Amino acid sequence: MLVGTSSPGRCALAPASKTWLNGSPGSAYAHWPASTGQWKPVNTQPPPGPTRTPTMDAYLESVALRLGIDVSAAADHVVHELRRLPLGRMNEPEDVAEVVLFLAGDRARQVTGSEYAVNGGSTASM
Numbered sequence: 001m002l003v004g005t006s007s008p009g010r011c012a013l014a015p016a017s018k019t020w021l022n023g024s025p026g027s028a029y030a031h032w033p034a035s036t037g038q039w040k041p042v043n044t045q046p047p048p049g050p051t052r053t054p055t056m057d058a059y060l061e062s063v064a065l066r067l068g069i070d071v072s073a074a075a076d077h078v079v080h081e082l083r084r085l086p087l088g089r090m091n092e093p094e095d096v097a098e099v100v101l102f103l104a105g106d107r108a109r110q111v112t113g114s115e116y117a118v119n120g121g122s123t124a125s126m
Helices: 054-067 071-082 093-104
Strands: 012-015 028-033 039-042
Touching: 054 071
Parallel strands: none
Antiparallel strands: 012 028, 028 039
């Protein structure tokens, strides 16, 4: 299934097989037109940490209900108590998108097979 576009000058993203990227289901790879006009694969992934998505919002609502607090306090609880994120906040979807855009662009034309942890520093705190 293709996500995005394959128009010239734009990035095309598609799901990768489990074996492509550290065996991580849900990873993606991209093809982009380099300055030469040729399409090149990017087999690099930004594994996100806790990210504000509808699924995360539903989880925060369940935490809020269980603890008898509001959703904002539940988000703080997850960030500071459960996950102990050193940067003190969850990802916004744009945080992950910025890394994907970098990896799909010409500035990362020599970057392959790398993992960029977009997780608020949670890897460093393990």
